[in-house]
Amino acid sequence: MDVTAVDLFCGVGGLTHGFESIGIPVAAGIDVNPDCRYPFEANNDAEFVEADIAETSSDEIASLYPDDGYKILAGCAPCQPFSNLNNGRDSEEMDDWSLLREFGRIVRDIQPELVTMENVIEIRNHQVYSRFVDTLFKLGYDISVNKVNCTDYGVPQNRKRLVVLASQIGDISLINPTHTTYEDRPTVRKAIGGDTLNPIKAGEADDEDPLHRSQSLADKNLERIRQSEPGGTWRDWDNELVLDCHRKDSGSTYDAVYGRMEWDSAAPTITTQFYGYGSGRFGHPEQDRAISLREGAMLQTFPKEYSFLKEDQDEIHYNQIGRFIGNAVPVRLAKVIGETTNQHIKHNVKDRNASRDGTGTEVRDVAQPQRAESSGVESIQ
Structure with missing residues (x-):
């Protein structure tokens, strides 16, 4: 089964580049900043769409996907409202506050098979994040919430991020850390x-x-x-x-x-x-x-x-x-998220085919959603 992604808040294309490098086609990246067009399109095969997510209809975004195959909706809403570097300003007064709500709106309208969201750890302290996760939960998604130190996945910086994965086709978990030995550690x-x-x-x-x-x-x-x-x-x-x-x-x-x-x-x-x-x-x-x-x-x-x-x-x-x-998603972290979705789709398609043939167990009914925790990452529950 083919899979295609759309990258919201794409910036210069860190997430798109990571996805494309492991074989996940990206139909388009969407960003309000026209200056991102050149670096995004010069380094990637995806189309750059200059648009404000808050003023873009879900139908417009849905039209970017091909007719067949699994849809991935990915995005990292600007993190300044949630960062601990915000110097104590009231984040609800910042213009970017509404963008995660808009992300949730688009998920609710399109209901892609897979959703991924990356942001700073502090976002989980805000109601807008809770509402976003609740939207996924009520739509029947299996949800994996992961507090990640990017060094564990090959990014040479002490960058801690929250990675939310959601799937309508089965239980999803971020792959285990890839750089856990002294020799492997990124420097x-x-x-x-x-x-x-x-x-x-x-x-x-x-x-x-x-x-x-x-x-x-x-x-x-x-x-x-x-x-x-x-x-x-x-x-x-x-x-x-x-x-x-x-x-x-x-x-x-x-x-x-x-x-x-x-x-x-x-x-x-x-x-x-x-x-x-x-x-x-x-x-x-x-x-x-x-x-x-x-x-x-x-x-x-x-x-x-x-x-x-x-x-x-x-x-x-x-x-x-x-x-x-x-502001970019590190390319290496994007590859890890992409590899997670690749393995997840391969595993669930195999299980579904086996179930139809009577050679395997039936896939768990995703209408009974769970808040899953990925092995190998720190729990934030």
């Missing part, structure tokens, strides 16, 4: 080390790859990073370099800012501001600079050749590319 070195990329200085760009560029540093910040040890803190600096905020009790515990990554550990979560040396532990492990835009993308497991920029694009905005990369 900064494996992602961006060695001769993978040319060395550059702060404020420079690689002539061979315009995305491999690092922001310039003020003289004082350049001295700070020169005195920083991989995995260390601002406590490594001479006293005159320490910021006033770190001298106060309230700021003394913020160790990660202005820090260097460690070669043989995972990177911190790649945020939308990963290109800024002072935004977290985003200093290069060896070179005296913040990581480049390309390095951030590779730590998000985008292929090195993933094109974010048109060849004739002269002006590059760090904040725009930073949002593209930091």
